[in-house]
Amino acid sequence: MEWQLVIDCREPSRLVGFWAEALRYRPQPSPEGYATWRDWYLSVGVPADELGEGDCVDRLEDPVGAGPRIWFQPVPEPKSVKNRLHIDLKVGGGRAVPLPERRARIDAEVARLVKLGARVLGAMDDPENNYYSVQLADPEDNEFCVG
Structure with a gap:
């Protein structure tokens, strides 16, 4: 089984930058056949107006493959209570x-x-x-x- 950690957030690019440095991870490349994550998201039906600008890098991976992947999932609401998982x-x-x-x-x-x-x-x-x-x-x- 593979698994990934999903972190809800307002600005994925902001957290991708922080956590990539914090964990010594790297942005996960876009899926094979797609130049950017934006291209992939559009191909699976995510509306362009939900994607904002840029290439939508919102995922990290461990460069040595030991740790889980992390996806920073955009959500509209701000964080409001203490995390149940950290x-x-x-x-x-x-x-x-x-x-x-x-x-x-x-x-x-x-x-x-x-x-x-x-x-x-x-x-x-x-x-x-x-x-x-x-x-x-x-x-x-x-x-x-x-x-």
């Missing part, structure tokens, strides 16, 4: 790595993501339980964690 970016190395080193790795990744357009929402800092992670929001306020 992405965890594991960069700390796990509990076998000393907490100060994990914290430094996590904070470095958080700084990189903030430069890309993420916003820090808070941190879970619990040295007694050897735990540290940071919760962020992407440019459309979808929550995710770095740990």
